[in-house]
Amino acid sequence: MSRLYTPTILGLVLLFLIGPFVIIIAASLSAGETLAFPPDGLSLRWVIKVFEVESFRTSFGISMFLAIGGTLAALVLGIPAAYALARYKVPFGETIRTVVSAPIIVPGIIVGLALLRYLVVPFQFGILPALFLAHTALILPYAVRVVSASLNNLRGDIEEAAVLLGSSRTGAFFRVVMPNIRGGILAAFILGFVTSFNQVPVSLFLSGPGVRTLPIDMLAYMEITYDPSVAALSALLAFMSLGIVFLAERFLGFSRYV
Amino acid sequence: MFQNRAEAFALVLPAAVFAGVTFLVPVVVLLSEGFRGADGWTIQAYIDFFSHPLNRTVFVRTLKLAAMVTAVAAVIGYAAAFAIVNLPPKGKGRMIGLVVLPLMISPVARTYAWIVILGRTGIVNQALTSIGLSDEPIRFLFTETAVFIGLLQLFLPLMIISLVSALENMPRDAVPAARVLGANWFQVFWKVILPLTREGLVIGGTLVFTGSMTAYITPAILGGSKVLMLETLLYQRVTVANDFVAASVIALILIVMAFAANLLLKRLATARNKR
Numbered sequence: 001m002s003r004l005y006t007p008t009i010l011g012l013v014l015l016f017l018i019g020p021f022v023i024i025i026a027a028s029l030s031a032g033e034t035l036a037f038p039p040d041g042l043s044l045r046w047v048i049k050v051f052e053v054e055s056f057r058t059s060f061g062i063s064m065f066l067a068i069g070g071t072l073a074a075l076v077l078g079i080p081a082a083y084a085l086a087r088y089k090v091p092f093g094e095t096i097r098t099v100v101s102a103p104i105i106v107p108g109i110i111v112g113l114a115l116l117r118y119l120v121v122p123f124q125f126g127i128l129p130a131l132f133l134a135h136t137a138l139i140l141p142y143a144v145r146v147v148s149a150s151l152n153n154l155r156g157d158i159e160e161a162a163v164l165l166g167s168s169r170t171g172a173f174f175r176v177v178m179p180n181i182r183g184g185i186l187a188a189f190i191l192g193f194v195t196s197f198n199q200v201p202v203s204l205f206l207s208g209p210g211v212r213t214l215p216i217d218m219l220a221y222m223e224i225t226y227d228p229s230v231a232a233l234s235a236l237l238a239f240m241s242l243g244i245v246f247l248a249e250r251f252l253g254f255s256r257y258v
Numbered sequence: 259m260f261q262n263r264a265e266a267f268a269l270v271l272p273a274a275v276f277a278g279v280t281f282l283v284p285v286v287v288l289l290s291e292g293f294r295g296a297d298g299w300t301i302q303a304y305i306d307f308f309s310h311p312l313n314r315t316v317f318v319r320t321l322k323l324a325a326m327v328t329a330v331a332a333v334i335g336y337a338a339a340f341a342i343v344n345l346p347p348k349g350k351g352r353m354i355g356l357v358v359l360p361l362m363i364s365p366v367a368r369t370y371a372w373i374v375i376l377g378r379t380g381i382v383n384q385a386l387t388s389i390g391l392s393d394e395p396i397r398f399l400f401t402e403t404a405v406f407i408g409l410l411q412l413f414l415p416l417m418i419i420s421l422v423s424a425l426e427n428m429p430r431d432a433v434p435a436a437r438v439l440g441a442n443w444f445q446v447f448w449k450v451i452l453p454l455t456r457e458g459l460v461i462g463g464t465l466v467f468t469g470s471m472t473a474y475i476t477p478a479i480l481g482g483s484k485v486l487m488l489e490t491l492l493y494q495r496v497t498v499a500n501d502f503v504a505a506s507v508i509a510l511i512l513i514v515m516a517f518a519a520n521l522l523l524k525r526l527a528t529a530r531n532k533r
Contacts, residue, residue, distance in 0.1 A: 006341040010353060013338045013418070016411060017360050020371030023381070027374050037374050037381055077273040084269035091263060096274045103281050105516055107472040109489050110509040113496065114284035133280045140277060169265070198364045201474045204493060215366045219478065222370070231374065234367030241362045249355075 021238055028232035035228050046232040056233065058210065059217035062128070063197055066213065070135035071143070071192035075185065077136070078143030083173070085144075086151040087159070101141040108138065108201035116205045127208040134202045139192035146191060150184025151177075190248050194241060289513070292506035307507045313491070317511070320488045323402065324470040327409045331417040331466050332459060336447075339421035354422065357415050365412060369479045372408050373399065376480075400484040408476040413469045417462035424458020425451075468516045488512055 023037050028047060032040030050056060078100075084090050085097060103111060115134055119125045154177070162172035203213045212220070214237075222230050292303045307313050342353050360368060375381050376398035383395040398404050428451070436450045452459075477487040486494065492508040495501040 006344060009337050009341045013334065013414075014356060017357065017414065020368065020375065020411065021360075021363070023374050024367065024371045034379075035374055035377070036379060077276055080269040081273035084266045088262070088266035088269070090266045090270055093270075096270050099282060100273050100277045102277070105468075105513075105520070106281075106285060107489065107509075107512050107516070109472075109474055109492060110285060110288065110512065111281060113492075113505060113509070114288040115280065117502065118284045118287055119280075137277060137281045140273060144273070194362055198366075200366065201472075201489065204474065205496070215364060215475075218366050218370075219475075222479070230370060234364065234370050237367055238363045241364070242359070245359070245362050 021235075024231050024238070025235045028228050028235045030228050032228075034226050035231060039228075046228040047236070049227075049229045050233045050236060053221075053229065055212070055217055055221070056214070059212045059214040062131075062211060063214040066131055066135045067193045067196040070132060070196050071139050071189050073132070073136040074139035074143040074192055075147075075188060078140050078188070079147055079185065082144045082147040082151055083177070086148055087156055097144075100144050103137050104141040108199065109204055111137065112202045112205040120206070127206055127211045131203060131206045131211070131213070134206060135196045135199065138199060138202055139196055142191050142195060143188045146188035147181060147184050150181045150187075154180050187248070190244060194244065198241075285509075288506055289510050290506075292503055292510055303503045303507050307504060312486075313504075316486045316488060316491045319402070319485070320471055321515075323406055323409065323487065324467050326406060327413060327470045328417075328463050328467045330410060331414050332463060334414060335417035335421045335462060336451075338418050339425050342418070342422050343425045354419065357418050360411075361415050365475045366479075368412060369408050369476050372404065372411075372480055376404055376407070399480060400482045402481075402485050404480040405477050405485050405487070408480045409470045409473055412473070412476060413466040416465040416469065420458045420462030420465065421455060424455035424461075427458075428454045464520055467519050471515060471519070472512055 026039055027035055027037045029042050029044070030036060030039030031043035031045065081096075081100060085093055090096065111134055115130050119133075120127060120130050158180075159172045159176050162176045163169060167175065198215065199213070200215045200219070203216050207213075207216055218230055218233060293299050293301065295302055308317075338357075342350055342357075345353060373380070377383070378395045378397070378399075380398075382398065383392075386392040386396065387394070432450050432454060433446055436446045441449065472489060473487065474489040474493070477485060477490045478493075481487065481490065483490075483494070488508050488511065492505050492512075495504040495508070
């Protein structure tokens with residue numbers, strides 16, 4: 001194979017995958033009124049504008065709440081389930097695993113529509129709680145899967161030893177198992193957070209007056225204006241994701257779990 | 259293994275009930291709506307749906323775009339995965355990190371970048387007009403090409419990482435052995451590499467195909483109402499026409515196709531391995 005092959009192909013692939021972000025960052029630093037690349041002069045005015053738009057602030061708060069709260073709820077439901085599936089002979093275990101992980105295969109837009117139509121409309125259920133349920137259901141498969149993987153890497157006999165030595169089953173779980181799967185739980189948390197925060201289709205139908213997730217708000221804003229503030233916000237979000245992933249990789253070796 | 263059934267049930271029940279109530283039941287009810295007629299069950303809604311030319315166009319376009327994205331991603335994926343596997347260990351880790359990186363970033367942000375690139379005053383049009391290839395800006399946005407490019411950029415990383423791990427699991431000396439025995443590069447790929455990495459290709463292909471088929475953001479931003487795909491059509495039917503029957507039909511099509519793609523590709527993989 002030619003010596004030029006590797007750098008050429010990898011350069012082109014990276015240009016295609018990463019290049020657009022460079023352009024978005026540059027466009028968001030523009031001093032001009034409309035979206036353009038190369039930018040008309042340099043300024044931070046659009047980056048500042050992002051923080052001044054009221055709806056961005058509200059929807060950022062909602063997205064944060066859903067991503068953190070939904071992931072925690074999914075872990076509270078998912079950790080015991082993953083533990084039971086790994087350590088017990090669960091009747092209908094495979095069926096339960098399928099039910100719990102189905103939200104990954106079924107398109108999110110359908111889940112959102114179904115919840116709107118059969119929960120929010122007939123029972124006057126609030127949009128925000130419905131969004132919370134939808135995001136939790138969406139993250140649950142990731143929580144179960146990642147925690148299951150780290151439980152499978154942990155020998156089951158250490159808890160049996162703890163129980164034989166007089167610890168209760170619950171005590172053995174919290175004092176022996178939990179400390180050993182902490183890394184997996186944190187990895188599941190980060191994966192769930194990123195998935196929920198970036199999620200669009202599930203939240204599409206579950207939006208109401210004043211209740212919108214950030215990506216949905218960006219889509220709406222994009223339709224009415226052509227200024228670089230969405231580019232600036234996109235760049236800021238990209239940096240936020242990168243920061244989270246960088247820290248996770250640094251302290252956890254995140255990529256081992258995904 | 260613990261044997262206590264009651265304990266096991268108590269541990270899995272909350273998650274199972276939650277997924278059942280917030281997910282399974284509403285989705286099943288939604289799907290059943292497409293089969294409900296004035297007097298009993300019927301498939302009339304499906305006949306109506308497919309007798310509409312626009313719906314047929316959207317259906318075919320969705321399949322076509324998903325298949326094209328998968329095919330092109332496979333070709334680029336193999337080329338890139340080869341190059342990555344042959345890098346020294348440190349460079350390999352970094353390169354995989356760079357390829358995976360975009361997956362962590364909001365798809366809205368990732369798709370928005372293409373507006374800056376492909377728009378009327380975007381980079382591509384500026385370049386074309388300045389070198390005199392075109393007198394006026396060419397419309398790229400709201401075309402199938404734009405949606406195709408957006409989807410490819412969104413899902414290519416999944417194909418590359420699947421193929422990288424498949425190539426890494428391939429016996430080290432398979433390729434040199436085939437070369438020594440006189441095979442040309444085309445034969446090496448077709449007879450040695452492809453059969454040995456089929457599983458990775460199938461995993462990557464399934465992820466890319468179902469991902470493209472069920473994409474919402476990319477066709478919404480880059481295709482608009484000119485290039486509808488099944489998900490954007492579903493959204494439009496509900497918000498514009500309040501047509502929940504059509505929505506239910508599209509939902510079932512999407513779910514069936516997602517599961518079918520999974521099954522079909524799984525079957526292909528095992529059939530080849532048995533030979």
